[in-house]
Amino acid sequence: MNRFxxxxxxxxxxxxxxxxxxxxxWQWLLSECDNVxxxxxDFELAEFVIGAPVDWQHLAENCNxxxxxxECGKWWFVDFVRVQHAxxxxxxxxxxxxxxxxxxxxxxxxxxxxxxxxxxELFKAFGKPIQSLCxxxxxxxxxxxxxxxxxxxxxxxxxxxxxxxWSEYPRKQNRKGAYKAYCATRRKGVEAGExxxxxxxxxxxxxxxxxxxxxHGATFFGPNERWRDSxxxxxxxxxxxxxxxxxxxxxxxxxxxxxxxK
Numbered sequence: 001m002n003r004f005x006x007x008x009x010x011x012x013x014x015x016x017x018x019x020x021x022x023x024x025x026w027q028w029l030l031s032e033c034d035n036v037x038x039x040x041x042d043f044e045l046a047e048f049v050i051g052a053p054v055d056w057q058h059l060a061e062n063c064n065x066x067x068x069x070x071e072c073g074k075w076w077f078v079d080f081v082r083v084q085h086a087x088x089x090x091x092x093x094x095x096x097x098x099x100x101x102x103x104x105x106x107x108x109x110x111x112x113x114x115x116x117x118x119x120x121e122l123f124k125a126f127g128k129p130i131q132s133l134c135x136x137x138x139x140x141x142x143x144x145x146x147x148x149x150x151x152x153x154x155x156x157x158x159x160x161x162x163x164x165x166w167s168e169y170p171r172k173q174n175r176k177g178a179y180k181a182y183c184a185t186r187r188k189g190v191e192a193g194e195x196x197x198x199x200x201x202x203x204x205x206x207x208x209x210x211x212x213x214x215x216h217g218a219t220f221f222g223p224n225e226r227w228r229d230s231x232x233x234x235x236x237x238x239x240x241x242x243x244x245x246x247x248x249x250x251x252x253x254x255x256x257x258x259x260x261x262k
Contacts, residue, residue, distance in 0.1 A: 003030070004084055014064040021052040022059045029067075029075065036109045037080025040073070070113070081106070081119060158183050161192035165199045170206045171214040178217025185221050195227060202230040 009015050015023065028046050033039035047054055060067050060075070068076045085106060110116035162182045166175060185195065199220075206214050220226050243250055244258035 006083070012064070014062065018059065018062065019055070021050055021054045022062075024050045024052075025054045025056070025059055026063065030077065033075075033077060033080065034109060035084075036106055036113065036115065037077035037084075038070070038109070038113050038115075039075050041075055074113070076113070076115070081110070158186050158192075161186070161196070165192075165196050166217070168196070168199045168203050169217050169220070170203045170209075171211050171216060174216055174218055178221055181218045181221035181223075184223070185225070185227075194231060195221070198227040198230040202227070205230065 015026070018026070025046060028049060029039055029041060032041075041056070043054070043056055060069055066078055068078050070076055107116060110119065158179075162179050165182065166172075166178065169178070182195065186192070202220065215226065244261050245256045246261040247258065249258055
C-alpha cells in the first residue's frame, strides 16, 4: 500500500539520536502497521529482517511520544491517522459527500482498537457523530454470527448420500476435501444415485491395485468430473441397494448375497 513518508524525519533530533538498529526498527514498524497505525509487533521477525538486535523499550521511550504501547500490547503510531488520512477527511468536509468505503474502514479499525474517541475533530468532516458512522456495525456482526450458527445447525442434505458413496470409495484419504467436491457436484444437479454408481464401478475397477495409484476422492468428485469415466448408465441409488437372500441385510453390489454371506 502507498503511504506518505516524513521527509524531514532524518533532521529531527530525537530520530538522529536513535541507534542504527532502532532507526531501521522504526521504518519496519511503519511499513508493517495497519491502516490506522496499529501493529502487533513480531520482534523476532523484525530483528531477523533488520539483521541486528533492537532495544525495543528504548525505542518506545525515546521516539518523542510518537509510539504508544496499548493495553493489549500492540503498538500505535499516535500521529499516523492525521498524517496519512487527514486530507481524505478534509475532502469530504468540502464536498459534503457521504464518507466512502475506505473512510468507513478506517472508522471501523479505530473502533476495533478502541481509538476512535481520540479523533473527534477528524470526523467532523462527515457532518455526523462518529458513533452514527459505526451505527449498525455491531448489529451486522452479530447478525452474521447468528447466520453462521444457524447454517451450522441445519441438517446437511448431502451427508447421508456421501456417507454411502464414501463407504464404497477405495481410497479413504482426505474425506473433508472429497465431501466438499461431492457437494459442489451435487449442487450442479447430479443425482446421488449416479455418483454412487460411479463409485461402485470405480471401486471394482481399482480392486487389487495399490492405494497410492488410486485417485483421491476430491479429484474423483471434483470439477474435472473424473467420476463420469466410471458411469455406465444413469441409475438411482435404490437400484444398487439389495437385500441379501441369506441374512436379509441390505448391501450394495452384484448377486443375491451380501459379501459376508457369499
